Amino acid sequence: MAAAAASFHVRSAGAVRRRAVNALMTGALWAAALSILVLLAFFVGYILYLGAPAISWHFLTAPPSEVDAGGGIGPEIFNSFYILILTLFFTTPIAMAGGIYLQEYARPGLFTSAVQFCAESLATVPSIVMGLFGLLVFVTMLHWKVTALGGALTLTLLNLPALMRVTQEALASVPDAFREGSMALGATQWQTIRRVVLPSAIAPLTTGIVLIAGRIFGETAALIFTAGVSVSTGRSAYDFGLFHQAETLSVHLWYTHSESLVPDAARVGNGSALVLLVMVLIFNLSARFIGLGLSRRFMGK
Amino acid sequence: MITMMSMPAPPDGVLPETAPKMRVENLNVYYGKLQAIKNASLRVPKNRVTALIGPSGCGKSTFVRALNRMHDLNPSVRVEGVVTLDDEDIYAPGVDPVAVRHRIGMVFQRPNPFPKSIFDNVVYGLRIHGARGRRHLMELAERSLRHAALWDEVKDRLNHSALELSGGQQQRLCIARVVAVEPEVIVMDEPASALDPIATSKIEDLIGELKKDYTVVIVTHSMQQAARISDYTAFFLMGDLIETGKTRDIFFKPTDKRTEDYITGRYG
Ligand SMILES: Nc1ncnc2c1ncn2[C@@H]1O[C@H](COP(=O)(O)OP(=O)(O)O)[C@@H](O)[C@H]1O
Ligand SMILES: [Mg+2]
Numbered sequence A: 001m002a003a004a005a006a007s008f009h010v011r012s013a014g015a016v017r018r019r020a021v022n023a024l025m026t027g028a029l030w031a032a033a034l035s036i037l038v039l040l041a042f043f044v045g046y047i048l049y050l051g052a053p054a055i056s057w058h059f060l061t062a063p064p065s066e067v068d069a070g071g072g073i074g075p076e077i078f079n080s081f082y083i084l085i086l087t088l089f090f091t092t093p094i095a096m097a098g099g100i101y102l103q104e105y106a107r108p109g110l111f112t113s114a115v116q117f118c119a120e121s122l123a124t125v126p127s128i129v130m131g132l133f134g135l136l137v138f139v140t141m142l143h144w145k146v147t148a149l150g151g152a153l154t155l156t157l158l159n160l161p162a163l164m165r166v167t168q169e170a171l172a173s174v175p176d177a178f179r180e181g182s183m184a185l186g187a188t189q190w191q192t193i194r195r196v197v198l199p200s201a202i203a204p205l206t207t208g209i210v211l212i213a214g215r216i217f218g219e220t221a222a223l224i225f226t227a228g229v230s231v232s233t234g235r236s237a238y239d240f241g242l243f244h245q246a247e248t249l250s251v252h253l254w255y256t257h258s259e260s261l262v263p264d265a266a267r268v269g270n271g272s273a274l275v276l277l278v279m280v281l282i283f284n285l286s287a288r289f290i291g292l293g294l295s296r297r298f299m300g301k
Numbered sequence B: 001m002i003t004m005m006s007m008p009a010p011p012d013g014v015l016p017e018t019a020p021k022m023r024v025e026n027l028n029v030y031y032g033k034l035q036a037i038k039n040a041s042l043r044v045p046k047n048r049v050t051a052l053i054g055p056s057g058c059g060k061s062t063f064v065r066a067l068n069r070m071h072d073l074n075p076s077v078r079v080e081g082v083v084t085l086d087d088e089d090i091y092a093p094g095v096d097p098v099a100v101r102h103r104i105g106m107v108f109q110r111p112n113p114f115p116k117s118i119f120d121n122v123v124y125g126l127r128i129h130g131a132r133g134r135r136h137l138m139e140l141a142e143r144s145l146r147h148a149a150l151w152d153e154v155k156d157r158l159n160h161s162a163l164e165l166s167g168g169q170q171q172r173l174c175i176a177r178v179v180a181v182e183p184e185v186i187v188m189d190e191p192a193s194a195l196d197p198i199a200t201s202k203i204e205d206l207i208g209e210l211k212k213d214y215t216v217v218i219v220t221h222s223m224q225q226a227a228r229i230s231d232y233t234a235f236f237l238m239g240d241l242i243e244t245g246k247t248r249d250i251f252f253k254p255t256d257k258r259t260e261d262y263i264t265g266r267y268g
Helices: A002-008 A013-054 A057-061 A074-105 A110-123 A127-141 A148-172 A176-183 A189-200 A202-218 A249-258 A265-299 B060-067 B097-103 B118-122 B124-128 B134-147 B167-180 B197-210 B223-229 B247-252 B257-263
Strands: B020-031 B034-045 B049-053 B077-085 B104-107 B185-189 B215-219 B232-237 B240-246
Touching: A013 A265, A057 A074, A074 A110, A074 A148, A074 A189, A074 A202, A074 A249, A074 A265, A110 A148, A127 A148, A148 A202, A176 A189, A189 A202, A189 B124, A202 A249, A202 A265, A249 A265, B020 B060, B020 B215, B034 B049, B034 B060, B034 B215, B034 B232, B049 B060, B049 B223, B060 B077, B060 B104, B060 B185, B060 B215, B097 B104, B104 B167, B118 B124, B118 B134, B118 B167, B124 B134, B124 B167, B134 B167, B167 B185, B167 B197, B197 B215, B197 B223, B223 B247, B232 B247, B232 B257, B240 B247, B240 B257, B247 B257
Parallel strands: B034 B240, B049 B215, B049 B232, B104 B185, B185 B215
Antiparallel strands: B020 B034, B020 B077, B232 B240
């Protein structure tokens, strides 16, 4: 192939070298991309290999055990979803309202910059520090002890900036031509936002929210101090009590590997890791498909 | 003068003068420090088509966006002067810009249908202003789509996304959307510049129909188009409104040398 090309073009030494460098770089970048794929495949494969033997209907539904072997993770799975839903319930309205304000209404100025700066700073707080803050406020100051609500509120603080960012970016992706078209028909700004801008931003918004949901689902450090390391001491293991402790799946994983006394801690830990990984992958995949499906439906493509 | 002979003649039947629907007096518009419109004054006669012509960048879009207070959406724009609709200053304190835009509709250079169904696009403004009921909305949608000469092409697929339509159909949909809310004035900013000749001539025919019920202001960079469809013409150059008058007069006996130079093609 190179010979055929040479017969058509006069080549200087420089051109040959540039071509070689180009080929080399293309190869290197392709190899880097491939290695990500291989790493993920290896990682998932290994977790699957370790965790698969632990998975059974009993494991997925039974309560955990404190001392004996044979404990399950049913309540932990339940708590993970419960705290996720609570967190989204608090985070979504505030973050979306803030994002809409900053993107659609705010005029540049001191207040806007201050809000933006606070959000960015909040976004950089390590989750363990946020957990400590939750411990001080919800557990100690308000005397709630470790609770599902305290955990969810801590996660709300942790994820508010990211979801606000997602909202802002989703709104920024809507062409101004839509806004102008609506305003030129005599719509108010709020009507424009509600009927044109938000529906047009539904795909990136949903994708962003589901991705953040995956992150909330897997969050650990912020929950250890705030939602606790045991499942509810209430009547039932599947417990909606806002003020009961609520160990999530990810916290359980940490706990079995570091503090647990059960003889089959490794089995429980590996099984939990697999379930957690699968759940988070499901969140990521569904974010993609929901986004695609919605943009097809609303954009007519 | 040879070049003028190749121009299409402006509409022959000279229409009687009408009262001004809108008046612009000493309008200045600034983008930050840049002054894009300098002390422009214009009368927009009722039920007539007024064309704004001039080379690109001369301020035509800036001028028409001042007519329905679109500049309010951009905090860095400053508008000074008087713009009246039926002798009422639309920039007077206490005037609601939303109400102004309800009465003065706008069609943009690039068709901008919403990512919704054709039906939802047409009735968007109606719903905004409180119209309800599927049957009622359907009647109004049909009327507007017929008015915009689009009904036959879309009547079987009103529930399809408006984004499936061709560019020319999208632009007529945008016109139907404006017509549906029954504004008094329709402002169009180069509505056909992104369209092919066939779609363009459909839009031009449509504008001739629209002036029976509406007052039309249209920006165009095509002098032929201005000559074909307008009754009055205003010529802009670098932010100045150089000359206004009946389209025939502007094209055949311009009083300003710069207008003549532009008409005869001495500017790009
Ligand atoms: N949003 C804007 N910000 C700053 N300058 C602008 C903006 N829009 C237009 N201008 C400037 O104002 C002048 C007039 O522009 P415009 O009204 O778009 O002209 P036309 O529509 O006749 O082509 C140009 O110099 C243009 O660069
Ligand atoms: Mg323009």
